Amino acid sequence: MTEPLLSIRGVTAYYGAIAALKGVDVDVGEGEIVTLIGANGAGKSTLMMTIFGAPQARDGSIVYDGQDITRTPTHKIAQLKIAQSPEGRRIFPRMSVIENLKMGAAVTGYAHYEADLQRMFDIFPRLKERANQRGGTLSGGEQQMLAIARALMSRPRLLMLDEPSLGLAPLIAKQIFAVIAELNRTEGLTVFLVEQNAYHALKLAHRGYVMVNGQITLSGAGRELLEREEVRAAYLEGGR
């Protein structure tokens, strides 16, 4: 592998006195789908937010596209073509679907807004039906689609998705995974995916990491990890 697009080295993060990340190393190469799996409270979402500097890493370094972003303010990181669909989706509840998508396009200066909007409506036809509805009135699945679409509106090189399948009907979850795979294959979009639904995530991903208690305990090719006994135990029994 050449220089990875995102390289995380020895990152620690704290909530008050509690260590949420205890020295994490993760690489995400250009054009890859990388997944991070682990139980509730393992620190997966914290890592996603730490990459965006909220909270900032206490030690270690985060390098994106050759640039150290460990101490970069959150909004500046968002301008580097990294987009995130965060934990809990965080749709703006009192903005319409269109306005939520416009917020996603803000970092591009609305340069390709019309075309991108059309593209999102092609990928997620449901959003078109709901275009003028308030974000807070959407169903969970629709909100998830909106969160991903909003992230894509910024034309990211690196798309970070935090539990895109959480709380969704299996069919819709499958649909969303299919969209991610498609974007990766056709456009070379790099994806960093956090999932509890380890089976689907590892099947989709090129490589995977397993996180337990704020540390990476295992890593390897997606399908290879899926075969491992520890992994099966870790995600079936919820880790230790």
Add this chain to the structure above:
Amino acid sequence: MEYFLQQLINGVTLGSIYGLIAIGYTMVYGIIGMINFAHGDVFMVGSFMALIVFLALLALGVTFMPLALLIVLILAMALTSLYGWTVERIAYRPLRGSFRLAPLISAIGMSIFLQNMVQVAQGARVKPLPPVITGGYQFGAADGFVVNVSNVQVIIVVTTIALMVAFSLIVSKTPLGRAQRACEQDRKMAALLGVDVDRTISLTFVMGAALASVAGLMYLLYYGVIDFYIGFVAGVKAFTAAVLGGIGSLPGAMLGGLLIGLIETFWSAYFTVEYKDVAAFSILAIVLIFLPSGLLGRPEVEKV
């Protein structure tokens, strides 16, 4: 009937001034959830800015009123915005992330500071502006009672409507307005989408201060005298207006301002002028009993 009309016109004028100030309270509350107690004093500073620029223009011999008014308006807005920005920068931003009451206390301190600063710099006496805009219109002289609409009142109401339309459009249509609403609804997500939250909050203070300075100019034109203490009462009234309309709601602030202005004026006209504030505040209390989030406010719902 003519008497009623006259009071209506007076009430709308007063309500416009309250409404302009109330917008500053409501926008700041919307975006950072704090009551900016210094806002009334920013209004007072705005009226002094207007007075100073006006007197300077008169001394320079600018007597063509529409031009003079425009210059005063722009300069007063610019200078007072600078105050609004500075107040946020030095008194509130360092306390962001601190406990909830800290910026509130700091705001009260700022309020006292601004009052004293103006008192020291400008003196404690009332400052008059010579009546620069005179004349008006008269209607319904048939049965003896004349309804007067002064040019000042026309200017106040028209400017207020224009500014409110403009600011509503900014908030609802422009990227800046969207960023403001995004910060209001989910500050962290706004940052994840590349919104500079600190800058957006600063601009909100700037917008509030600009509107307050226009209110200050209107007050100066309407009453002709100002002093360093006018910010307190006007601030409390405008705050009441914002709460009455539903704090956090832009149309609510305008409606609340209008209502407080009307209630005060009608009460003074038909009952006793001494109790006009009691009337305004009683209406507020009654409305809040039945609509705790104000007339147009949205009820606090638990986030999911």
